[in-house]
Amino acid sequence: MQRSPIKKTEMTHSASDTDIPNIFSKESEKQSKRISAKRLRMADDDGLGHWSIFKDEIKELIDAMVDKQNTRLDKLEKNILVIKNQNDAITNSNNDIKQSMDYVSEQIKDLQNKISNLEGEKNTMTKQMDMIDVRIDNLERINKKSSIEIRNVPRRPKEGKKELFNMIQKLYSVIDSQDMTDAYQLRDVYRLPSKPDATTSTIVAEFSNTLAKDNFIQKVKKYSKNKNEQLNSKHLGINDPKTFIYISEHLTVKATRLFYLARDVAKTQGFDFCWTSNGRVFLRKKENAPHILVKDEETLVSIKKNSGQPE
Structure with a gap:
């Protein structure tokens, strides 16, 4: 196997065989430094990534909390507005009620004044009525001053003025048979109205003057004191039924x-x-x-x- 020829420049800068270990050692150290730096850079890159994610999560959490708080604040603001409107309505209603109460109070005061006036008028009218009653009673007493009444006298069928006059004369003959003068001074005799089913009623005898009336009353009292028998219907000429009679002023x-x-x-x-x-x-x-x-x-x-x- 042939090697390619080594260039001169390479040969010039090439190391000797004895320097080769040093060269590899330096290269390894540089490579290691590069790897360490790269690892540091990677580690730094991973830390920044986690921090960024953490910040994003915190930001999202804060945004969610802010949104939630904003929502709650919006609801609270709406509720406050509703309450404010209700308070305004209540205030207006209270004002209306106050005006109505003021009006009612004025009406009550007017009624009280009217009632007071009516009570005053009533008292005045009561006094006037009392005075009128006294006057009427006086007139009535004057009108009846020469009359007597005989109470509890039995009623008889087909009774007229003549029968009534005869009753009084009969009674007079009983209480004073010696002096019949006052008996002939009768001006009128009549029965007072009574219930339809009543068996007795009152007879009124009017004398011509008060002297005759007083004499009659005195003779009745004298007879009642001196006689054991109480005056009754037979002394009027009515024998059946027998009832006690009572004589007094009318x-x-x-x-x-x-x-x-x-x-x-x-x-x-x-x-x-x-x-x-x-x-x-x-x-x-x-x-x-x-x-x-x-x-x-x-x-x-x-x-x-x-x-x-x-x-």
């Missing part, structure tokens, strides 16, 4: 109620006397004690509170 509606209440007070409070005179009601505790004029129901209440003495 009182007004107010006086009738006062007389009823006064009799009850007389029983409960120990009054010995309770009577009417000229349409008025009187009480007396004992014989010769001062009499008490019963003006109204308040007088009776006062008597109960003060043990028989009016305020």
Whole structure:
């Protein structure tokens, strides 16, 4: 095997056989350095790659977190806006309610003023009505001052004025057969209205003057004291059925109620006397004690509170 001829230049620069190991050694060292550098460069390249990837991942993570936070902030902002709108609506509603309440308060004040005015008018009208009632009672008492009433008188069929007059004359003959003068001074006799099914009712006898009426009442009282038998329907000429009759002044509606209440007070409070005179009601505790004029129901209440003495 032939070798190619060696050029002169190569031969000039070629080493001797003794330098060959050194040459290989240097070449190996250079190659090793190159490999090490390359490895370092590769290692450095791998570290930069991992760092870049790490940075990208961190960036993506941060971006995702930022997006998530932005989304939450957007929702929060929307919720805040909704709440703000609701608060505005509530504020407006409260303002409307306040205006309505103010209006209602004004209306209530107006109503209260009207009620106060009506109460004042009512009190005034009540006082006026009381005055009117007093006047009517006085007129009624004057109109009835010469009349008496006979209560619990049996009703009879086909009864007319003549039969009623005969009843009074019969009664008068019983209480005072010696003096019939007042019996012929009757001006009118009539029955008061009663229920259709009532078997008894009240007869009113009007005398021509108060003197005749007072004489009649006095004779009735005198007869009741001196006779053991109480006046009854047979003394009017009615034998069947026999009922007790009661004779007194013909009182007004107010006086009738006062007389009823006064009799009850007389029983409960120990009054010995309770009577009417000229349409008025009187009480007396004992014989010769001062009499008490019963003006109204308040007088009776006062008597109960003060043990028989009016305020």
